[in-house]
Amino acid sequence: MDKTKFTTPIPLSEIQIMDNFWKNEMELVRTEVIPYQWAALNDSVEGAAPSYCMRNFKIAGKMNREKQQKGASYIEPKYTFRGFEALPENPDKLEDKFYGFVFQDSDFSKWIEAVGYSLTQHPDAELERLADSAIDIVCAAQQDDGYLDTYYIINGKDKIFTNLRDHHELYCFGHLVEGAVAYYQATGKTKLLHAAERFADYIYDYFGEDEDKCKGYPGHEIAEMALVRLYEATGSKKYLELSSFFINQRGTKPYYFDTEGHPDEKSDADGLRYFYHQAHLPVREQTEAVGHAVRAAYLYSGMADVARLADDESLFTACERLWDNIVNKKMYITGAIGATHMGEAFSFEYDLPNDTAYAETCASIGLVFFARRMLEIKPDAKYANVMERALYNGVLSGMALDGKSFFYVNPLEVNPTACRKDERKFHVKPVRQKWFGCACCPPNIARLISSVGSYAYTESDDTLFVHLYIGGKLTKNVNGTDVDVNISSQFPWEGNVEIKVRAGHTKFRLALRIPDWCGLDASKGWELENADRFNIEEKDGYIYLSKQWADEDTINLKFAMEVRLMSASTAVREDIGKAALTRGPLVYCLEEADNGKNLHLLSVKAENNFEISDGKICDTFIKKITAQGVRENEQSVDGLYGPLTARRGNDVTLTYIPYYTWANRGENEMQVWTRIDYND
Helix, strand or coil: CCCHHEEECCHHEEEEEEEEEHHHHHHHHHHHHHHHHHHCCCCCCCCCCCHHHHHHHHHHHHHHHHHHHHHHHCCCCCCCCCCECCCCCCCCCCCCCCCCCCCCCCHHHHHHHHHHHHHHHCHHHHHHHHHHHHHHHHHHHHCCCCCHHHHHHHHHHHCCCCCCCCHHHHHHHHHHHHHHHHHHHHCCCCCCHHHHHHHHHHHHHHHHCCCCCCCCCCCCCCCCHHHHHHHHHCCHHHHHHHHHHHHCCCCCCHHHHHCCCCCCCCCCCCCCCCCHHHCCHHHHCCCCCCHHHHHHHHHHHHHHHHHHHHHHHHHHHHHHHHHHHHHHHCCCCCCCCEEECCCCCCCCCCCCCCCCCCCEEEHHHHHHHHHHHHHHHHCCCHHHHHHHHHHHHHHHEECCCCCCCCCCCCCEEEHHHHHHCHHHHCCCCCCCCCCCCCCCHHHHHHHHHHHHHHHHHEEECCEEEEECCEEEEEEEECCEEEEEEEEECCCCCCEEEEEEEEECCCCEEEEECCCCCCCCCCCCCCCCCCCCCCCCEEEECCEEEEEEEEEEEEEEEEECCCCCECCCCCCCCCCCEEEEECCEEEEEEEEEEHHHCHHHHHHECCCCCCCEEEEEEEEEEEEEEEEEEEEECCCCCCCCCCCCCCCCEEEEEEEEEEEHHHHCCCCCCCCCEEEEEECC
């Protein structure tokens, strides 16, 4: 790898997001989602499944105090398995037991991470006080040896790390680290960071290459990239060493999970097991993205982190293979991944059903993580293009426009009747839900949107990269001179970008991504005003601008945002003879609210005069698109079947809305892919 090309994200403390579109999303998270999450963590959202998260920490803290008071006379509970999700026998009379999923601790960690990011953009003394009090509750549960997982503290510590495959201890640890680092970087407060370090030290002493250490690794990945983040925050190399160990150990034989005793795991013809956990082969030998899509994306993100820091070419090559497999064979047009609800997993190549898609919100978020880390190694627009697609479509669709309800699953076609009556589609919801017992998606959305600035821009020694055109102000020191970069963007509705640079005659490069949806041809897809003022180089989908910057320079870019009818590869059987409509970074869809029932009877004309107009959905501004189409007659044959006749239909006007805005006007049908009418 060429280390001279490596880039790093700009700290959120050096970025002020002022983008009209994304600032609104961030304010939704700050004013609606974060308070709502806190209420959910404390089981006070009427009609929502209880979390038990903070309650578990309080019980563990109570046990810890009792242990400290009794000393040697304290009797530790003996582990008793009560199910992957432990629910109270009598919801009206809760006991001092662990309730919820085995990974329930992580809900707090994702909340505190979102809080940290939010505080960097919008200081809030009251929110900070609330967060500090929550941290006190969590830290009170930590054991003297540093261990911190309420599932085993309450249920019995005698079985710690005996079921790595299923019980999520290292997953909860990973989220704790992510949250602790984010809060420390936002506030400078170290209490939660020190708790995370103590837990990390406990894990480091337990796992590793030494003969007397455990050779296991996480069943649900995230610890890998979290440990890298802890290393970068503290400078302690043992955390990077532990991350590398987990990655290098994964999938080696004999399989570690076999030693835990999992007779339910199936083998293929070659005797390989643990595809679901991406542990079937050593990571450098893996060529296809398989298994649980969120776990996979988290693993690949950690692999990319370690590849960069260890300058490991073989690991980066594996990341590139897996990236290409996802993007070219297993990704929906919305940037969603994970085609099947069975295991929340990747299906086989080109199997991308629309109405049974799983397309978990968290999986798209994981793909964004992976993309940003690949950009840190190699600033190639192919990574940023996918990151943008996933953000605007697969991620944003997971949250309602008012920030008060959420999708876990993001299908590309919905018939509400089928969702209720077809068992194969029970996982698909036609309306967003208040909350989930397994509440990974809402807090994941909150932490990503609150930190979106760190995905928009990265930097190297001599170059500032703009990967996403998100309006904001950046202040950097270049060769001893403070440089201010102000970006104004009309994305995602128009392709105009203005960048003001105040650099005091300093020399550096500005790298601006050319989005794949506008085309790489400068005569058609994009235009740089007064280009002769700059030294210009085009490489890997970026325009590199360099010059001796004046006291103030203005760059005006315009990207063509044409409406495009997109087709899928002929290998995607579900989309043959169909088209999806896109404009700029947005995927559009048809919704019953605009087009009437039975969307499957509609077709869009291949030759079309698209019209773009301003509109609103639930008081939120959008650009809607109208197109010419045909609605097939509902009774084309007599009875259920009949002789083939020429299809007949009536010309209609189709109204498309941005995919991420669907299901905000009540329960109704939706589809992204629509049949094509080739007739004049």
